[in-house]
Amino acid sequence: MKTPMNVLLAFLMVAGFLNAATLLQRTDVVNVSNHATYTWKKTLEEGPWKKNYNFQMFSHRDTLWVFHPDGNWFSADGKDWQKSSLPNALNNLAFLDYVQFNQSILGLGHFEGNIERYVFRSEIYQTYDLKRWSTMALQSNLPKRFFYHPFVFQNKIWIIGGENSQTQFADIWNSGDGVYWQKAKDNLPFGKRSNSRIVTLRNKLYLLNNDVWSSTDGLNWKLETREIVKGKQIFGYEPVVLDNQIWLLGCNRNGQFSSQVLVSSDGRNWREHLAPWSPRGGIAACVHRGKIYMTGGKYGGQDISHPEFVYSNDLWTLEKQ
Template identity: 80%
Template structure:
């Protein structure tokens, strides 16, 4: 294989179509690949949506979507955005989430109010055309709780823990359609918790709070580490998977917002990477075309130096840089 063609193949084409674990079989016997590094790039100083936090970003059918309290926007490249006719139907996105499932997007429940006084309805919405919602259930047995992040695993939607105004939960539920829910297991070993981030890496689930637990079936769980960052309580981050690694973006550390990113390939061992964007938590992030995209978040409210919150709507990307070592003599 011509050396120039190999270089172009490895550097520009393969990262878009395969992940880092697959890359080795294509480069076996070729020039050694150095450890990949990454760069952050600001795509937009301000997105078209209002500065806010605790909303969502998806890559859906090769299009980027921002699901925001004020509506939904879409983009092919993360730079040029259009507002969709699709409204926000679940209302308070700080309490409930949308979820991608079977090439559609579902809205699980409808929440208005705040943690002290609220209305929570177990309505289920679905969109296939990303223009209109269909209410596929006015009443479902969706657990009456909030502050959980649903995820897809083994062709079902799952949820772990969460809370209501009285208590947190330590159970797990799943559903084949978002409407009919089954309690799979109670009294999970990690105990009551809410706000957990759950990702899938190499067909294994990772449940992330300040600690990390893993499961191959969603029912039986193993502790990977009691602390992601030793001696530091972290929370409020978004978790995504890129290149066979878990990335935690927008960590709050002991009550202080940060821009450092935490990265792990196994859930046990974590390393830190600095990021050029401002400290924040509650960001929206996803992986799109081999890059991490992120926007939103809030900063402040920590002490007398920052008594008020600052909100964001800038758009950033993280992409991989591959360097091929020339070993020819």
């Protein structure tokens, strides 16, 4: 029978082989509750995609996918990757997202340019074979905005908030096919906002910014906490759900990048740890075969010590021991 890691470390400390300082440096071993221990492992020093941030990773039909500005890659095990013939349809992935829906992947809109000068088209793309896109609509009534993250709930695609060049929004829309959209509700209680991240945990939606709101129907929302980290503004994280817990990867605080990870089972109470990967934001991550996979991200640009951005393409996994 294997000795639990926390028992082994305690024995080594008593025996004099480890001191407290050494133990605090073991950021690859994570105790997030009284019942489970998780371990970070580096799977690849460099992935085949270019170092970048704000792209996406999916587990789709038991295969890992990286949807990158320069194309798309797939792997069965996270170690051996092949580039797909499927191109990037959305163009600027910092502004729009792909979404998995009914055994397919949809591309919602097409964005060229930047926040100051851009062209947005409401085209809708779909792929089943992940080799080619079909155009579902050259024009749709998809809201003309960006900086939102679509999600699937109750067999529909939903979007909350977002912004355009004039304002942010406080509404929620949904669609049964990705082409025909309707506004489900406006003036939501959390107000105008963009870049909200939404996950589903135990059939409940959690909307994550610096605060957390929850909903069982997408229309009526309850405040869970005004601050995920008291007295801090967090940004740039990627949320995933593993073992009935929400994991926020890359929780940067007050304008400073970090390798912070926060974990919660209810959206109100959050536990934190430092991961062994370099500080970063704009991570791509997903859960695949019971593990968290993550890659990408950027770091720097904050002060004289890190004036330039550093981009990543290493690949890490988190799994339960």
